[in-house]
Amino acid sequence: MSTPEPDRPGRERRPDASMSLLRELLENPLDGGYRAVAARRQGPRPxxxxxxxxxxxxxxxxxxxxxxxxxxxxxxASGLLPARTLLVEQIDERTTEGDALSTQNARYQAEIEALEQAGLELVDEDLAAQLERLAVPSGSVGVAGEGLVIELQDSAAAQQGAPGSEEERVTDVDLQVVVNALWASGAEAIAINGRRLGSTTAIRRAGEAILVNLDPVVSPYRVQAIGDPNRLQTELTRTPAATHLDVLESTYNISVAMSTEESMRMSALTGVAPRYAEPLGGRGSGVPPSGSDDGPDDRDEGVG
CATH class of the missing domain: 1.20.5 (Single alpha-helices involved in coiled-coils or other helix-helix interfaces)
Structure with missing residues (x-):
């Protein structure tokens, strides 16, 4: 703190001489220590x-x-490409092996059918004729003839996997509608991508795949129906399937193509086991005996 300077002769007295403390605060607001630090910080430090x-x-x-x-x-990754190549090779090998086994099974099935037909003709010709008539709709024998082809294909966006295009894919319900309509229109035999359909065939969805007789099928879905092409087309337009196909094409951009073929061949449905149903009340009775609570345990499922 500075002390007031004494008045000297010949020197004019300042008006604020008595306020030296306030003058010091106004003229030198920064403390001496802070001033020294600021002086050292001036200029870039090397x-x-x-x-x-x-x-x-x-x-x-x-x-x-x-x-x-x-x-x-x-x-x-170093091991990713070889692993993928190996997986693709294994898939091709298993596919080739499966096709060969399917061909072998078809040949054995034809031999079995010939032997069964010959044996039935020796025992009962009427029964053999009846089985022959029922063999076509049941899918137990191969068939050939003219018919109608309906091809359904996912939209272009769905094929490229574009976001929001899940509804533009053909579903198992779409195939069920088409197949049931063809049966109702008088089709004698139906196949989807070469898989023959029978009275107990199931068309189901497993994840993103559609299974026909537990075999996966992919787009485009080619539905073949053997029968009179003109009758099939006419009757098909009278079923709800016609409106369903129009909605698929106009709303979901699913491609629907219909054509006729003069000659189609369908192999027999493998693994068909004949079954017979009998009334629970005995032969000739369509109701269960009185007092019995038992009912039919199993029910044959149609397509879908």
């Missing part, structure tokens, strides 16, 4: 050379690490 070298080396290391990481992430 950086040692080794710190500069360390910063440059760190930047180079970070840049090289980023480039290496980007290359490693973009490059395929």
């Amino acid at each position: 950086v040692p050379w080794w710190q500069r070298v360390l910063v440059v080396v760190g930047c180079v290391a970070i840049g090289l690490g980023s480039v290496w990481a980007a290359r490693e992430l973009r490059a395929p």
